[in-house]
Amino acid sequence: MIPAGDGDETPASPSRWPGGTLHALREENIRRVLEVISTEGGLSQAEVARRTGLSRATVSNLVAELRRRGLVRGDVAGLGGRGSLEIAIATSGAVVGVDFGHSHVRVGVADLGGQVLADEEHRLPLDFGAREGCAEAKAMMIRLLERAGVPAADVRQVGVGLPYPIDKISGRLGGQPNPHPWTELDPSAVLEGVFGLPVVIDNDCNLGALGELRQGAGRGFTDVIYFHVDERAGAGVVLDGRLHRGVAGTAGEIGHMTVDPHGQTCTCGNRGCLDLAVGATNFLDPLRGGYGLQLDIADVVRLAEHGDMRCHRALTEAGCAMGMVIADLCNLLSPQRVIVAGPIFGAREMILRPLRETVMHRAVPAAARAVEIVRSQLDGSAEMVGAIWLALDAIRQRATRSAPAPAAPHVGVRHIEASMSLRAGRTRTTAALS
Ligand SMILES: [Zn+2]
Numbered sequence: 001m002i003p004a005g006d007g008d009e010t011p012a013s014p015s016r017w018p019g020g021t022l023h024a025l026r027e028e029n030i031r032r033v034l035e036v037i038s039t040e041g042g043l044s045q046a047e048v049a050r051r052t053g054l055s056r057a058t059v060s061n062l063v064a065e066l067r068r069r070g071l072v073r074g075d076v077a078g079l080g081g082r083g084s085l086e087i088a089i090a091t092s093g094a095v096v097g098v099d100f101g102h103s104h105v106r107v108g109v110a111d112l113g114g115q116v117l118a119d120e121e122h123r124l125p126l127d128f129g130a131r132e133g134c135a136e137a138k139a140m141m142i143r144l145l146e147r148a149g150v151p152a153a154d155v156r157q158v159g160v161g162l163p164y165p166i167d168k169i170s171g172r173l174g175g176q177p178n179p180h181p182w183t184e185l186d187p188s189a190v191l192e193g194v195f196g197l198p199v200v201i202d203n204d205c206n207l208g209a210l211g212e213l214r215q216g217a218g219r220g221f222t223d224v225i226y227f228h229v230d231e232r233a234g235a236g237v238v239l240d241g242r243l244h245r246g247v248a249g250t251a252g253e254i255g256h257m258t259v260d261p262h263g264q265t266c267t268c269g270n271r272g273c274l275d276l277a278v279g280a281t282n283f284l285d286p287l288r289g290g291y292g293l294q295l296d297i298a299d300v301v302r303l304a305e306h307g308d309m310r311c312h313r314a315l316t317e318a319g320c321a322m323g324m325v326i327a328d329l330c331n332l333l334s335p336q337r338v339i340v341a342g343p344i345f346g347a348r349e350m351i352l353r354p355l356r357e358t359v360m361h362r363a364v365p366a367a368a369r370a371v372e373i374v375r376s377q378l379d380g381s382a383e384m385v386g387a388i389w390l391a392l393d394a395i396r397q398r399a400t401r402s403a404p405a406p407a408a409p410h411v412g413v414r415h416i417e418a419s420m421s422l423r424a425g426r427t428r429t430t431a432a433l434s
Helices: 022-040 045-052 056-068 130-148 187-195 204-215 274-278 280-291 297-305 309-333 343-347 349-362 365-370 382-402 413-426
Strands: 086-089 094-100 104-111 116-123 155-162 199-203 224-229 233-239 337-341 372-375
Touching (some): 022 382, 094 204, 094 382, 104 130, 104 382, 116 382, 155 187, 155 382, 187 199, 199 204, 199 382, 204 233, 204 337, 204 382, 224 309, 224 382, 233 274, 274 280, 280 297, 280 309, 280 343, 297 343, 309 337, 309 343, 309 349, 343 349, 349 372
Parallel strands (some): 094 155, 224 337, 337 372
Antiparallel strands (some): 094 104, 104 116
């Protein structure tokens, strides 16, 4: 298994590399150039230089190297400084992103630029078994590859999101108060066996945050919380451009934050957890007595829109409960954006208004004023898109690691960029620095 990517956006400044080697800085700059090309696409060499803060000569050199590794396309000969040609991520090859939720699996096939070629979602029984979920995901992948016209041999990596915290060291799923379908399993080994491909895994809400950061409402932001509510509540936290997983991998486990100290007992043993107030089954159960067992979130939203006060009040209370937790997150982290996602946000202002009012009322005023609370732009597919980007990052990490480190002595940080630029300038007509 390949370790999960960071989804980070570290600037290419040499100041972040005290004591770093030329090779390390060069690989970081390659990663930075790749990230700019893949998130903005179709840029000229001059534009890539402007966005990365690197010199044009250095960018030209790095692009040549990336082209040699098969990661980007573009006519390197024409990129010698005028920058009139476009550089783009190579598209020969594909990745698969899989999002396992508590009661669904969504699978997508994408090219190496992150463009989704085909995707679909299937509902499954609540807390379905690992074997059942894997079989479904594999069958969906085969169908989607066929639909997208992608040969199975072109798939280079699979990214998978799972709805549990992932222990950084063991790779096992942990942090849950109760056993779950993956409890006794090594998820990476199981998934690699099922797909017959390299697999990289992460928590589903971390991937939701990564998806929004790369292709959704988080683009251009560095401090973002992805706040997802479906059967349970969870969050993905991005700080200073990096996913924050925490030492136990449990960062963002907001479902067990207390919103009512005197409330009902939760499965975790505490009282009044957020999951009890807004998790789909817990939210719906009190209403189903009056509206029937088939009532779902969309029905509640529809009824509230047509003036049903009981449903309207239930949505208002859910918005207030979420607002309490988001206010605490604002006090702790002061994010630029909180991106809310999940079926309940189909209620739009009916739930966002009480949520925002609670944040304004409870959070430190400056943090409350600074944060924007917006709906997801990826509408149900953020986790799958994040899984695709996790897979793409894994391919790129592997590619950048595959180049042997040159036998260069340690170089003073201040001289590294100048040294690279000089070498790049002298070797403009050759293939690559290394
Ligand atoms: Zn709990």
